[in-house]
Amino acid sequence: MQLQFAKRMSDIKASEIREILKVTEQEDVISFAGGLPAPELFPIEEINEVNHIVLKEAGTKALQYTTTEGYVPLRDWIANRMNPRLSTSFDKDNILITHGSQQGLDLSGKVFLDEGDIVLCESPTYLAAISAFRTYGCKFIEIPTDEYGMDMTALENVLKKIKGIKLIYVIPTFQNPTGKTWNTEKRKKLAELSAKYNVAVIEDNPYGELRFEGEHLPSVKSFDTAGNVLCTGSFSKIFCPGFRIGWIAGDKDIIRKYVMVKQGTDLQCNTIAQMVISEYLKRYDIDEHIGKIVEVYKKRRDVAVECIERYFPQNIKFTHPEGGLFTWIELPEAISARDVLEKCLEQKVAFVPGGSFFPNENRENTFRINYSNMPEDGIIKGLKIIAEVIKVYMNK
Amino acid sequence: MQLQFAKRMSDIKASEIREILKVTEQEDVISFAGGLPAPELFPIEEINEVNHIVLKEAGTKALQYTTTEGYVPLRDWIANRMNPRLSTSFDKDNILITHGSQQGLDLSGKVFLDEGDIVLCESPTYLAAISAFRTYGCKFIEIPTDEYGMDMTALENVLKKIKGIKLIYVIPTFQNPTGKTWNTEKRKKLAELSAKYNVAVIEDNPYGELRFEGEHLPSVKSFDTAGNVLCTGSFSKIFCPGFRIGWIAGDKDIIRKYVMVKQGTDLQCNTIAQMVISEYLKRYDIDEHIGKIVEVYKKRRDVAVECIERYFPQNIKFTHPEGGLFTWIELPEAISARDVLEKCLEQKVAFVPGGSFFPNENRENTFRINYSNMPEDGIIKGLKIIAEVIKVYMNK
Structure with missing residues (x-):
């Protein structure tokens, strides 16, 4: 006889990225797969120093x-950092420290979702957000999304038609997986609809600080008059992911609910990691550090885009991201990115097929390219190999 | 209009301990409240050294x-450490690193529980396990528990009567909150019933290494022929809690399910914390370190027990724990430990009333005393104050 597991276990599959990441642990693999930051930019010396001081x-x-809420000086710093960016007047009680911004998504599922609830999201959307929310028994409606963001007419039509929707999940800046960024008009409209239809919005923003060009755009939160928008943030992409320190910010009464569910989930985040980051932020200029990251990633983005333009077949669509870690490739509909991946892996090149980023549709002719984790020569070599494999499939 | 939250939010209340802990952050409070280890025993110098090396x-x-599974050398170490203790032949794939053993409980809820399921537990049981499981919509049946452990006849009666029970949660060694330890017979019987009725057992064991006297007893897992018993463990009490590193160990197919749900929950545990602990274990003798902890806690246990015997009224029951962090006080039924706490807090002494440790019954005449976190003079002073307050209530 078998043990009985929760019903949700029949819907949960292993994260494709986390599985591919295991393959790419071999040193000679060129991997565009993970959302991994460039490790050579981690401030190792400085972390060693502040570790010692702490x-x-x-x-x-x-x-x-x-405490479950997190280390007060770090929450103060985050509130002060967020306020000009979100047009808020947050203090520490608007901030909960989370185990990476991923935990912000899991806790959002716990706080908001009952079985059968519907979550609205971009199409495609971040695959580990799908896993996080799906655990709580929800279904997804994907709202059509183009290079300027979610289609607001389509969104309002769904909100009108289906009563009781509680949650809209979006990544408006340098989106994962597409690298696209919403325009200001759509951000404003989303906040308005959130107030009008009384729906919470999770504005996931792990990449927003990594802008290579153009102006920083106002957040969805900055247009939020109802207090319905919650924002996640993370030190993973601007500092290092190994510490697993992120946050969720929003209305105090709602954050209080998050604190209560975090108590039963894992008590609190790593104490020393919070203190080390806080001490680092006191002693060093994080903007200078972000400047270095942006400089390196911009070059890598340039090389990646140039390679795609030069080596990939002409009728392939891709994003020219203004920041962040990813670009997104759309192949002709007949070609499966999973097949392409299989051939690429034989030549030790990896990426993540796009199918898993669609909660319902599985558009298999798409894939995600991460350009932040590899030196430029690797990007060139790897994209040439992918281009050759694609050409074989296009000529079939 | 208000946002709509998940139904579970109406059942979730703030953890009483975590709330009391906030009060006790004032330096001059004598606190028996938290399950806090003695910070003066943390190997700070050694951690600084291995941090630097890593x-x-x-x-x-x-x-x-x-990876989500965790740092391989640490999982290897845990498997090797557990095998003689659990009579298992585990390797790294039987071990998932968790964000403290608390996360092992949350993930157990995710893996096993659907709304309306019933969890069987000791009476009383660990209050943050109640929160962790309750989040998944379960109900609890408390099985009567005495100083030798759970009543196995009562347990089997429930298993016979109610079909489809999936989970039994127990802390057989130096239990939280009571400090009691199950005898070998009951451990064996639980494993047998788990196989017979096909129910998973979570054997929570954060304190087992801290035995002051008597023989180490075989784990429930060591009698598990069906592969139905999962064991948690933690570095919080034998090393330090700030790193938030624990584990869950069990059958590989079941652990694989835990890995999948952890992917969507928080991706992985803190990387550097895992590596630092692993490096520490390579360079230092953890048993020597545990020996020091045991020596200090034993003295504190002795002082606490002596004070209770000397200062508390005669008709009060309490545990004489053979290890771990807690003793448990039962007042006459008419006295509420919450009232006693209120008066004690006025004199800056804190503890946790026992009511919250009962998922259903709320036996308010009980409370938990933690003796690990305070020097002996503080224990004496604090318990004298509690004794005086109790006497006032007994003479009312």
């Missing part, structure tokens, strides 16, 4: 339990 | 993303 000055505190 | 030798790896 342990010396407050070792017993750094290694002990702390 | 960052120097493998900094880019330590600060980058890693």
Whole structure:
């Protein structure tokens, strides 16, 4: 006889990215697969220094339990950093420290979703957000999304037609997986619809600080008059992901609910990681550090885009991202990116097929390219190989 | 208009302990409230040293993303450590690193529980396990529990009567909150019933290494022939809690399910924390370190027990724990520990009333005393104050 598991287990499959990442742990693989930052930019020396300071000055505190809400100086810093960006007047009580911004999504599912609820999202959307929400028994309606963002007429039609929708999930800036960025008009409209139809919005923003060109755009939150928009953020892409420190920010009463569910979920985040980041932010200029990251990623984006333009067949669509970590390729409909991947893996090149980023449709002729994790020569070599494989399929 | 939240939110309340802990952050409070280890025993110097080594030798790896399963050398170490204790032949694939053993409980809820399911537990049981499981919409049946463990006849009666029970949650060694330890017979019987009725058992064991006297007893897992028993473990009580590193161990197919749900929950645990612990375990003798902890906690247990015997009224029951962090007080039924707490807080002494440790019954005449977190003079002073307050209530 078998043990009985929860019903949700029949819907949960292993994350395709996390599985491909295991393959790419071999050193000689050229991987466009993960959303991995460039490790050569991690401030290792500085982290070593602040680690030492934190342990010396407050070792017993750094290694002990702390509050679920998180380390106060770090929450203060985040509130101060967010306020000009979100047009808010947050203080620490608007901020919950989470185990990466991924935990912000899991806790959002816990706080908002009952079985059978519907989540509205971009099409495509971040695949681990799909997993996080699906765990709570929801279904997804994908709202058509173009290079300027979600189709607001389509969104309002769904909100009108289906009563009781609780949650809209969006990544308006340098979206994962497409690298696209919403225009200001759509951001404003989403906030208005959120107020009008009384729906919470999760504005996921792990990449927003990594803009290579153009002006920073106002957040959805900055147009939020109803207090319905919650924003995630993360140190993973501007500092390092190994610490697993992110946050969720929003209305105090709602954040209080997140705190309560986090208590039963994992008590609190890593104490010393919070203190080390906080100490780093006190001693070093994070904007200078972000500047270095942006400079390197911009070059890599340039090389990637140039290679795609030069080597890929002409009738292939792709994003020219203004920031972030990803571009997105659309092949002719008859070609499956999973087949292309299989052939590429034989030549030790990896990426993530796009199918998993669609909760319902599975558009298999798409794939995601991460350009942040590899030196330029690797990008060139890898994209040439992918181009050759695609050409074989196009000539079939 | 208000946003709509998940139904579960109406059942979730703030953890009483985490709330009391906030009060006790004032320096002059004598707190028996948290399950906090003694911070003066944290190996700060050693952690600083291995932090430095890890960052120097493998900094880019330590600060980058890693696999959901966790750092392989640490999983190997845990498997090797567990095998003689659990009578298992585990390897790394039987082990998932979790964000503290608390996350093992949350993930257990995700893997096993649907709305309306019934969880069987000791009476009383660990209050954050109640929160973790309740999130998934379960109900609890408390099985009567005495100083030798759960009543196995009562347990079998429930298993016979109610079909489809999926989960039994127990803390057989130095239980939280009571400090009690199950005898071998009951451990064996639980494993047998788990096989007979095809129910998973979560054997939560964060304190088992901290035995002050007597023989280590075989785990429930060691009698598990069906592969139905999952064991949690933690570095929080034998190393430090600030890193938030624990594990869940069990049958490989079941652990694989835990890995899949962890992917959507928070991707992975803190990379550098796993590597630092692993490096520490390579360079230092953890048993020697545990020996130091046991020596200090045993003295504190002795002082606490002596104070209770000397200062508390005669007709009060309490546990004489053979290890771990807690003792448990039962007042006459008419006295509410919440009232006692209120008066004690006025004199800056804190503890956790027992009511919250009962998922259904709320036996308010009980409370939990943690003796690990305070020097002996504080224990004496604090317990004298509690004794005086209790006497006032007994003479009313």
